[in-house]
Amino acid sequence: MKELLIVEDDLEMQEFYKDMLEGEPFTVTIVSNAEEGQKKIKEKIYNLVILDILMDGVTGDRFFALLRRDSRYKEVPVIMASALDEKTYRCFQALGNVSFLEKPFNKERLLSEISMRFGSKK
Amino acid sequence: MFTNKKEIILNINRIIFSSLDIREVYETMSKELLKVIDFDRLSVTLITEDNNLYETFVLSKDYAYTELKEGVQYPMEGSLMKRVVQFRQPVIVEDTSKGRFLTDPVLYKEGIHSRLGYPLEHKGRVIGSVNFGSKRKDYYSKKHITFFSQIAPQLAMAIENTRLFNGIKEAEEKYRTVIESSPDIIFECTKDGEFLLMSPSVEKITGYAANQFYENRGYGLSLCHEEDQERVQREILQVLKGQNDSLMDIEFRILHKQGHVVWLSLEMLPMKQNKDIVGIEGFCRDITERKKLDELKDNLVRDVTHELKTPVAKIEMAIDMFERSVTLGDKVSLGRGSQIHEILRNNVNRLKNSIKNILDISKLESGVEPLKLSDISIADLVKQIVFEQKDSASTKNNVLTHQLPAGIPIIKADRDMIYHLINHLVNNAIKFTEHGKIIISARVLSDAVEVTVEDTGRGLDEKTRERVFEKFYKEMPSAFGSGIGLAICKNIVQKHKGRIWVESEGKGKGSRFKFTLPMIVDTKQKVTTNPK
Numbered sequence: 001m002k003e004l005l006i007v008e009d010d011l012e013m014q015e016f017y018k019d020m021l022e023g024e025p026f027t028v029t030i031v032s033n034a035e036e037g038q039k040k041i042k043e044k045i046y047n048l049v050i051l052d053i054l055m056d057g058v059t060g061d062r063f064f065a066l067l068r069r070d071s072r073y074k075e076v077p078v079i080m081a082s083a084l085d086e087k088t089y090r091c092f093q094a095l096g097n098v099s100f101l102e103k104p105f106n107k108e109r110l111l112s113e114i115s116m117r118f119g120s121k122k
Numbered sequence: 123m124f125t126n127k128k129e130i131i132l133n134i135n136r137i138i139f140s141s142l143d144i145r146e147v148y149e150t151m152s153k154e155l156l157k158v159i160d161f162d163r164l165s166v167t168l169i170t171e172d173n174n175l176y177e178t179f180v181l182s183k184d185y186a187y188t189e190l191k192e193g194v195q196y197p198m199e200g201s202l203m204k205r206v207v208q209f210r211q212p213v214i215v216e217d218t219s220k221g222r223f224l225t226d227p228v229l230y231k232e233g234i235h236s237r238l239g240y241p242l243e244h245k246g247r248v249i250g251s252v253n254f255g256s257k258r259k260d261y262y263s264k265k266h267i268t269f270f271s272q273i274a275p276q277l278a279m280a281i282e283n284t285r286l287f288n289g290i291k292e293a294e295e296k297y298r299t300v301i302e303s304s305p306d307i308i309f310e311c312t313k314d315g316e317f318l319l320m321s322p323s324v325e326k327i328t329g330y331a332a333n334q335f336y337e338n339r340g341y342g343l344s345l346c347h348e349e350d351q352e353r354v355q356r357e358i359l360q361v362l363k364g365q366n367d368s369l370m371d372i373e374f375r376i377l378h379k380q381g382h383v384v385w386l387s388l389e390m391l392p393m394k395q396n397k398d399i400v401g402i403e404g405f406c407r408d409i410t411e412r413k414k415l416d417e418l419k420d421n422l423v424r425d426v427t428h429e430l431k432t433p434v435a436k437i438e439m440a441i442d443m444f445e446r447s448v449t450l451g452d453k454v455s456l457g458r459g460s461q462i463h464e465i466l467r468n469n470v471n472r473l474k475n476s477i478k479n480i481l482d483i484s485k486l487e488s489g490v491e492p493l494k495l496s497d498i499s500i501a502d503l504v505k506q507i508v509f510e511q512k513d514s515a516s517t518k519n520n521v522l523t524h525q526l527p528a529g530i531p532i533i534k535a536d537r538d539m540i541y542h543l544i545n546h547l548v549n550n551a552i553k554f555t556e557h558g559k560i561i562i563s564a565r566v567l568s569d570a571v572e573v574t575v576e577d578t579g580r581g582l583d584e585k586t587r588e589r590v591f592e593k594f595y596k597e598m599p600s601a602f603g604s605g606i607g608l609a610i611c612k613n614i615v616q617k618h619k620g621r622i623w624v625e626s627e628g629k630g631k632g633s634r635f636k637f638t639l640p641m642i643v644d645t646k647q648k649v650t651t652n653p654k
Binding site: 010012013015016020082083084104106107 | 424427428431432434435436438439440442443446461465468469
């Protein structure tokens with residue numbers, strides 16, 4: 001089964017993810033900050049990572065940069081989620097294999113983004 | 123008297139053209155002239171641009187005082203000069219005591235009894251006149267006129283040259299002043315990167331003196347920030363190739379001698395010689411401040427946008443969640459229902475607060491909202507807030523208490539604003555403290571009441587302590603809240619002529635937010651307080 005890691009510090013957003021992804025054919029792990037996320041990615045290789053950008057402590061974009069420095073995560077697809085529009089984060093495209101998900105999103109939008117990104121090797 | 127006439131004329135003409143400025147050789151010339159035409163006073167007067175005035179351009183005389191001075195302008199009307207100019211003919215005044223020109227009595231008083239005015243023509247235009255004055259009555263005659271006619275054209279030409287030369291000198295002077303005093307960098311550079319001109323302001327902006335640019339080819343480009351170098355080079359090449367004839371404007375970064383980044387805007391044009399492009403000329407302006415402001419503005423817009431969009435996004439998602447629950451199971455389960463309800467309520471509140479804060483600060487900053495002063499008891503206000511916030515504090519396992527000594531005076535202040543102020547400080551303390559203590563205390567100073575909101579929470583480092591009252595400053599960009607709460611607090615305190623600051627021993631060591639409110643509030647409303 002494919003593994004999905006979500007790093008999101010907003011508890012309410014976590015609830016939305018849980019609600020929307022319930023019963024989908026992949027394992028979902030949700031952590032509340034970048035530090036916990038770091039621990040998780042050391043344990044195993046996820047097939048897809050969803051990152052909130054504006055988080056307390058290490059922000060999503062910095063976490064993303066750290067992720068790409070890990071040789072095992074050079075190619076893993078990443079979805080960046082934020083209430084701000086894509087323009088603000090265009091610079092992260094340089095880090096490769098990333099797409100953007102604007103909040104709010106509904107279940108269909110989230111699932112189509114995930115299925116598109118799963119196994120995406122750029 | 124006219125024996126060596128030819129020789130003298132040659133000599134005078136030589137003198138006239140020995141200098142670019144006729145004034146420099148005027149004395150010598152007039153001494154030479156004296157050998158053939160006797161005079162006690164000799165002047166050259168020129169018509170000014172508007173034709174109604176004339177200016178005494180040069181003057182020599184053998185007596186001390188004169189009414190008609192060098193460099194001064196006089197009206198043409200009624201003067202000897204007017205007639206000379208009008209008829210393009212020499213005019214002789216035989217006796218100034220009976221003269222018909224306005225200048226005659228003036229000169230008569232100075233001892234000049236007869237005069238000769240001779241027109242100065244250059245390229246068919248009368249530019250002024252040469253005026254001889256003699257202490258002798260009825261001195262000048264036709265022979266003087268004939269003689270002088272051989273000198274006048276050269277003198278007129280020399281005067282025009284002088285004027286032209288002065289014009290160039292003036293323009294050059296202006297140009298130099300502009301270049302030397304310009305805050306912008308003005309430059310001219312050949313195709314090969316050799317600087318023909320580099321204004322001194324370059325040193326202030328880049329840290330490198332103009333000399334270094336003159337001495338090293340292509341020096342400018344090497345200062346360019348490495349990320350911008352290629353682009354700047356490309357644009358310059360375009361101008362040099364003539365692909366861009368209009369004014370080019372590019373913005374780029376350079377590294378200052380001291381290592382920091384300076385933003386420049388460069389406007390340049392091709393420099394041409396007979397239609398060939400030989401280089402570029404232009405100017406560079408330091409736009410670092412503007413860039414910083416732009417960045418600040420972008421961040422501010424981003425933060426406010428995020429602050430407003432996030433709760434709206436979550437409300438939308440909660441509605442979506444609700445709709446899906448309904449479609450799936452016809453009936454929303456109790457647990458799910460209350461979850462959705464809570465998310466909706468939280469985010470509506472958050473949105474409401476953000477909007478209120480933004481409106482508050484613009485109201486406070488515009489100053490349209492006057493203080494509604496009344497007698498207020500700080501002690502009562504603190505007690506009320508402690509009572510209201512106790513529950514909220516305990517959700518994060520904090521104990522909220524107050525320490526209020528007896529005898530805190532009633533002061534004149536805006537009750538709503540002070541409530542908002544203390545309430546916000548307490549809210550902040552709760553937000554950044556877990557399993558800790560929050561104490562609101564007050565004490566009486568000689569002329570003010572000091573209130574402290576102390577917590578055992580996260581604390582602040584020095585950098586944050588300095589900036590925490592700035593609008594939209596947030597330690598963490600994602601931190602909950604719009605980042606203007608403390609800016610509002612500061613504004614409220616300032617409106618009351620008080621002071622607000624924060625003390626903290628550092629990260630993780632708690633913080634003390636303190637403010638003072640004067641006991642006599644001197645505001646525009648001229649209200650004074652009577653301490654109880």
